[in-house]
Every structure is written in C-alpha cells, then in structure tokens.
Amino acid sequence: MHLFPQPRSLKLHPGTASPHDALFVSKIHDNLAPGHYTLRIGPDKIEITGGDTAALAYADDTLAQIRAQSPEGQLPRLEISDGPAFRERGYMLDISRCKVPTMDELLRLVDRLATLRYNQLQLYTEHTFAYTGHESVWRDSSPLTGEEIEQLDAACAARHIELVPNQNSFGHLERWLRHPAYRHLAECPDGFTSPFGDFRPYGATLKPNADSLAFLDELYTQLLPHFRSRRVNVGCDETFDLGLGWSRPQVEAEGIEEIYLEFLEKIGQLVEKHGHQMLFWADIVLKRPELIDRLPAGSVPVVWGYERDHPFAEQCAQMAAAGLEFQVAPGDSTWLSTHGRLETAQANIALATREGLRHGAHGLLLTHWGDQGHIQPYALSLPALVMGSQYSWEGAAANVERWPEFLSTRLLNDTTGEFARTLAALGSVESLTTHRQHNRSVLFRGLFAEIDEVRALAEKITPVESVAIATRLDEAEAHLSRACPRCPDADWLRDEAAQSLRLTRLALARLESIRTGKSRETLLPQLEEALSCHESQWLLRNRPGGLPESRSYFTGLRERL
Known part of the structure; x- marks a missing residue:
C-alpha cells in the first residue's frame, strides 16, 4: 500500500x-x-x-x-x-523579488500545501502590500490588498493552514528607502558598499531609532488586522549597512550585535502591543550567541541556512540551551538557478530536519526565494515542496527517494511519472560539475554574470562536463516528451520545464562560446526566445508589476553576450 x-x-x-x-x-x-x-x-x-x-x-x-x-x-x-514530526510545517514564498502571484495562483498553492499537509504559509513581503498612504512604494509592483489577504486567509483556514503575516522590518528595505519620502529613515541614505563588494546606491536598513519604530507601527496597524494569525514574521535578517551610517558611533562604542538586539527588542515590544508573537530570522543574533538569552520573551527565532553543510547542529543547540521555542528554515534551492539544485535541496532539508528535531525545534519553514528577478520557472519548486512535506511530517527517516512517485500521484495526476523524471534530471545537472558556488548554480552565473566572471567560469567547466550536461538535458527533454500530467495547470508546467531546458542550454552555450572562441551572435535568437517565453509564462501565474525588473536581467544580457 x-x-x-x-x-x-x-x-x-x-x-x-x-x-x-x-x-x-x-x-x-x-x-x-x-x-x-x-x-x-x-x-x-x-x-x-x-x-x-x-x-x-x-x-x-x-x-x-x-x-x-x-x-x-x-x-x-x-x-x-x-502524526507529524514537526508541529508547524510551513512554506514561505517570496513575493517581493518581482513575482506577486495572482489570486488564482495563490489559491492553487493553498490547495497543494493542504494536500501535502503543510499547516503554515508565509508570503515574504518587503513592499508588496498596498499600504494606504505609501502608494509611491508599491505603485508599480501589483501588490496584494487587504481584501485579497482576507480572501486568502479564509481559504487557508478552511484547509487547516495558518496564514502568518511576514513583513521585513529592519533590513532589506531598499525598495522603500530609495524614495525621497523615506530617505530620512535609512541608516545609509546615500548608499553603501555591501559585504559582497558592490556599491548599492540606496540604503537597505532602517536607522534604529524612534522614527523607524513609528514607521513600523503604522505598517503593522494596517497589515496585521487582515490576518487571523496572532503571529508575525518581522524578518530583520542581513542588516548589511547597520553601523555604516547613522548608528556608527553607537556601534563603535557597543558593538553591532548589541545595537541590533536593542532595536529588535523594541520591535518585539511593538509587535506585543499589537497583540502578536514575533518570529524573526536568527542570523544576526547567532553571531553573538551570548546574546540569545536576552531575546524578547516569547519571540521565536527562525534558524535559516540553505547549503548542505549549514551549521544547523551548532545553531539549534544554542537555541535549545537557551530554552527557546524556535523553527528551522531550509530552502528549496531553486533561486539563482535555471534548473534547480535538487541534491543541495534534499541534503539541506534533511540536515535542518535532523538537527531541528534533535534539539526540539517546533517547526520547519521551507523557503522559496526570488533573488535576481525570480527567473526560475515555477515547476522547479515542486520536488522540494514534496520533500519538505515528507521531512516535516515523517521526520529525518523520511524516504524521500519516493518524491517522484508522490509528486506524480498527489499533485500532478501523471500516471507516466515522466514529468517528475524531467524535474529530477534537470535538478541533477548541478552534480555534473566539480566546480560549485554558494547559494546558486554555476550555470546561472554563466548565463547572467559579467563577461570577465563568465570567462573564469568557462575555464572551470571542462569539455567532458559540458558534454555530460548536454546529455542530461537531452534526457530531461525525452522525459518531458512522454510526460502526461493531468492537473489543471499541466500545460503551464510542461512549458515551464521546457523553459528550464531553454535557459540551461543557453547558459551552457554561452560558456562554450567563450571557452572555444566561437561567435556569440548566434546566441541572440536563443536569448530572444527565452525572454519571450519568460514574459508569457510570467503572466499566467503572476501579476505584471515585477515583470519589467525581471525582464531587465535578459535585456541587459543582450549587451554582454
């Protein structure tokens, strides 16, 4: 059975x-x-x-x-x-990096999550809620409205899913702080150099003061009443420019983690005033574990990491030692990839599950991010969605080798099993190269990076590896030709898998043209086809607002092929 x-x-x-x-x-x-x-x-x-x-x-x-x-x-x-291994089994969808799904698509997601026995959904938000009085921030992003949130919340409740509000509240707010009306809230209003070495012309982090708290208070006042949930994820991760501007004197005197924690405590008090429990990303606090004991009472740290060797064991042990309720958050490893990174996703989710359960985590939150234009086709997210369900329900002993069977029967109604095999073949491309990159696929960088970086990458992908990748893509295409999913969005899924093949072949061709010195002009028709398909597929599942920004990654590539 x-x-x-x-x-x-x-x-x-x-x-x-x-x-x-x-x-x-x-x-x-x-x-x-x-x-x-x-x-x-x-x-x-x-x-x-x-x-x-x-x-x-x-x-x-x-x-x-x-x-x-x-x-x-x-x-x-x-x-x-x-019964489930984790009490809370969540999925977090990034709706701020360009893709804001249509209501039909969000309701389809709720159905799939319910089928897989997830019981929590978060929509990661920076600027894509239609806050009254802040139209300049969200005008071109096709945001969710309060009425839409309430409709989605009711659909979730009917399927035993808690829709938890998610509004980043410290860092990652450049889409607000770039506008003149909000520059006074920025730690670095004139921009800053990121830890990755690039200069960013707008601030990304709020200055930790009373004006910023008043700003957040207004956002929470508008956002939170649309949800049944009495919890809210306030984010507060990757405050890259904290201490580089307004708060520099305080940071130099007390330390950056100390200043961070003081402001996090005030955000916690604000959340409590609104009658909610605060969830937040734990990355900054974990840099100074001795501060964990000072976290706001009742708050829930979310320990996140997306590689197969993330130190979940050490970090979960620190949370357990402090007696805290906490969650673990692995990722589906689709972002910054044209084909998915299934081996990384499986190992990462398995590690988070094992260490989370060993140290008493109450929940697992599988994350789906949309960095750099949310270019990855939707279909690539399905294998990890199934594996995340298996691990969060069955625990570390889950037999995830069966994900293709469960994907085929539970979500796709594909008696051939060939669509799952298509995704498995695409997701295994990463394993065919000895050179790996952190938190992204080599071929994604080979497609979208500047020419000097691509030249360096081209030397690291050997001719033998290129042939192996091309062969694997041919195998994926053969599986796709035999696939027969019968779910309502079956045609879209097939087209998305074909787009994954198209993008990955274009990336491989760009690397090969540079390595061999062949003319790259022949790549332009392939690029134009990929862009056309990207645009048409986008509008089937998503609102138009973020498409121009996502499109810019393709149009910019025209000049540097």
Whole structure:
C-alpha cells in the first residue's frame, strides 16, 4: 500500500471490510496531540480519532487513499497511528523579488500545501502590500490588498493552514528607502558598499531609532488586522549597512550585535502591543550567541541556512540551551538557478530536519526565494515542496527517494511519472560539475554574470562536463516528451520545464562560446526566445508589476553576450 505521507504505524489484519456496510465514527479526543490521529478499519466499523479538526482531515485523506487503492471497494482491515514530526510545517514564498502571484495562483498553492499537509504559509513581503498612504512604494509592483489577504486567509483556514503575516522590518528595505519620502529613515541614505563588494546606491536598513519604530507601527496597524494569525514574521535578517551610517558611533562604542538586539527588542515590544508573537530570522543574533538569552520573551527565532553543510547542529543547540521555542528554515534551492539544485535541496532539508528535531525545534519553514528577478520557472519548486512535506511530517527517516512517485500521484495526476523524471534530471545537472558556488548554480552565473566572471567560469567547466550536461538535458527533454500530467495547470508546467531546458542550454552555450572562441551572435535568437517565453509564462501565474525588473536581467544580457 502506497500512502502519503508514510504512516508512523500501520498494522494490517486478516480479512477485508465493506465500506458500504460499515459504521463510520469520527471524533476528536484530547489524549492525542494536534495533527495526530488513529484510523481503524474493522469488519463492521471505520473509526477515526484525531487530536483536532486538522487531524480528522488528515485521517480522511488517508482513508481516501486507501479506498482508491482497494479493488472492488473492499477495504483492508488495519490500524494506523500517525502524526507529524514537526508541529508547524510551513512554506514561505517570496513575493517581493518581482513575482506577486495572482489570486488564482495563490489559491492553487493553498490547495497543494493542504494536500501535502503543510499547516503554515508565509508570503515574504518587503513592499508588496498596498499600504494606504505609501502608494509611491508599491505603485508599480501589483501588490496584494487587504481584501485579497482576507480572501486568502479564509481559504487557508478552511484547509487547516495558518496564514502568518511576514513583513521585513529592519533590513532589506531598499525598495522603500530609495524614495525621497523615506530617505530620512535609512541608516545609509546615500548608499553603501555591501559585504559582497558592490556599491548599492540606496540604503537597505532602517536607522534604529524612534522614527523607524513609528514607521513600523503604522505598517503593522494596517497589515496585521487582515490576518487571523496572532503571529508575525518581522524578518530583520542581513542588516548589511547597520553601523555604516547613522548608528556608527553607537556601534563603535557597543558593538553591532548589541545595537541590533536593542532595536529588535523594541520591535518585539511593538509587535506585543499589537497583540502578536514575533518570529524573526536568527542570523544576526547567532553571531553573538551570548546574546540569545536576552531575546524578547516569547519571540521565536527562525534558524535559516540553505547549503548542505549549514551549521544547523551548532545553531539549534544554542537555541535549545537557551530554552527557546524556535523553527528551522531550509530552502528549496531553486533561486539563482535555471534548473534547480535538487541534491543541495534534499541534503539541506534533511540536515535542518535532523538537527531541528534533535534539539526540539517546533517547526520547519521551507523557503522559496526570488533573488535576481525570480527567473526560475515555477515547476522547479515542486520536488522540494514534496520533500519538505515528507521531512516535516515523517521526520529525518523520511524516504524521500519516493518524491517522484508522490509528486506524480498527489499533485500532478501523471500516471507516466515522466514529468517528475524531467524535474529530477534537470535538478541533477548541478552534480555534473566539480566546480560549485554558494547559494546558486554555476550555470546561472554563466548565463547572467559579467563577461570577465563568465570567462573564469568557462575555464572551470571542462569539455567532458559540458558534454555530460548536454546529455542530461537531452534526457530531461525525452522525459518531458512522454510526460502526461493531468492537473489543471499541466500545460503551464510542461512549458515551464521546457523553459528550464531553454535557459540551461543557453547558459551552457554561452560558456562554450567563450571557452572555444566561437561567435556569440548566434546566441541572440536563443536569448530572444527565452525572454519571450519568460514574459508569457510570467503572466499566467503572476501579476505584471515585477515583470519589467525581471525582464531587465535578459535585456541587459543582450549587451554582454
């Protein structure tokens, strides 16, 4: 019997039962934890007991899978006891790096998350909520409105999913601070040099003062009432320019982490005033673990990291030692990639799961980011979406080798299994090169980087590796030609997989043309085709607002091919 997710305990008994003659009993019992259930199919009775209404829904889903696999309507006699490894099983979608999904697309996402038994959704927001009085910031981004949030929130609640508000509140606010009306709030209003060596013409971090707190208070006042949830993720990660401008004297006197923590405490007080619990990214605090004990009472640090060797063990141990409730946040490794990085995603999610559970994390939040134009096709996100579900429900022992089967049956209705094999082939391209880069794929950089960097990369991809990549892409295309998904967006998914092939082949061709000295003019038609497909596919799932910025990565490439 193939059940998703794999139950913790399944005992089969001799004989079968007829569902038409059996008494059906479903009840909530407080001796079971939330999300946990038992399912018993006896000769004349089907009994479901759950810890809450969500658990009853999960049991109903399991029973439906059993019915679908039972010939002639005769059910096997059995007992199942099941429940999730993590109490909170979340998915975070970046809606600020260009792609803001349509309402239809967001509702489709909710359906898929519910099918995979996620129970939390966050939409990472910098500037893409339609705040009244701040139209200059979001005017061209096609933001979500309060009414749309309420519609989405109701859809989530109906599927036992908590829609948690997410508004970055310290760093990553350059889309606000570039506007004259907000420059006075910037730590570095005239720009700064980032840790990566590039100069950024606008500030990205709020100055940690009373004016910034008043600004955040106004945002929370407008945003939070549209959500049922009493929690909010305030972000506060990667405050790259803190201490480089307005707060420099304080930072030099007290240390950057001290100034960061003081402002985080004030944000926590603000969140508490609004009747919410604060979640925040833990990267800055973890640089000075001795400060963890001073975190705002009741706040929830989110320990994030996206590589296969991220120090989750050390960081989770530090949170556990402080007695804190915390979450772990791995990533789906699709961003800054044209083909996905499945091996990295699987290893990263597995590591976060193992160490999170070992040290008592309450939740796992799978993240999907959209750095540099959110260029990756949507279809690439599906394998990690399934694996994240498996790990967050089944724990570290999850058999994620079965993700293609579960993706095919649970989400795609693809009896051929070939679309999952397409994504597996694309996601394995990373493994064919000895040269790797942190948090991105080599081929993505080979496609979009400046010419000097691409020349260096071209020397690191050997001819043998180039042939292996080309062969793997041919294999993916062959799988795609045989795929037959029957989900409502099946045609879009096929086109997105084809776009992944198109972009990856273009990246490989650019590297090869530089390595061999061949003319790059022949690449222009391929680039124009890729851009045309990017634009048309974008508008199927997403609003138009962020498309011009995303398009600029392609148009800029015309000049430096």
